[in-house]
Amino acid sequence: MPHFIIHCSQEVLNLKSQNQLMQDVFETANATGLFDKNDIKVRVQPFNEFIVGGDKTNFIHVFSHIMQGRNSQQKAELSKAIVLKLKTLLPEISNIAMNVHEFEKATYCNRNMV
Numbered sequence: 001m002p003h004f005i006i007h008c009s010q011e012v013l014n015l016k017s018q019n020q021l022m023q024d025v026f027e028t029a030n031a032t033g034l035f036d037k038n039d040i041k042v043r044v045q046p047f048n049e050f051i052v053g054g055d056k057t058n059f060i061h062v063f064s065h066i067m068q069g070r071n072s073q074q075k076a077e078l079s080k081a082i083v084l085k086l087k088t089l090l091p092e093i094s095n096i097a098m099n100v101h102e103f104e105k106a107t108y109c110n111r112n113m114v
Contacts, residue, residue: 001103001110002066003041004029004082009058010046015090018044025062028085032078034070052095059095060086068102075100 004025012021022042030037052059062082066075079098086096 001039001041001108002029002035002064004043005063005065006042006044006060007063008044008046008060009050009056010048011058012060012090012093013044013046015092018046021086021089024085024089025082028082029064029078032074032081034074034078035066057095058093060090060093060097061095062086062098064098064100066100066102067108068105070102 006021006025008021022044026040026042029035029040029042050056050059064078064082066078070078079100082098083096086093090096
């Protein structure tokens with residue numbers, strides 16, 4: 001944990017490689033100091049069919065899932081850092097966003113815990 005799932009229009013991957021997109025999100029998340037580097041997971045899910053604001057406008061949205069325990073300021077700074085990195089990497093994409101969702105410690109379980 002944490003997980004960063006990058007939803008994007010397929011065209012985004014014609015502008016920057018999937019690997020570069022994932023690496024930039026990984027490095028930016030790691031640079032925040034909020035997570036152990038070995039725990040960060042990043043993946044991409046491109047879409048061929050979508051509507052943004054009534055049109056087929058290219059987009060990137062990062063869904064992050066992190067363990068609870070960070071304050072609102074830390075989560076906001078994480079979102080801003082990743083959106084800024086993606087904005088710099090892909091200035092031609094006008095729809096770039098991110099949200100942070102927290103896992104509840106009490107209900108989280110992974111293979112090593114059972």
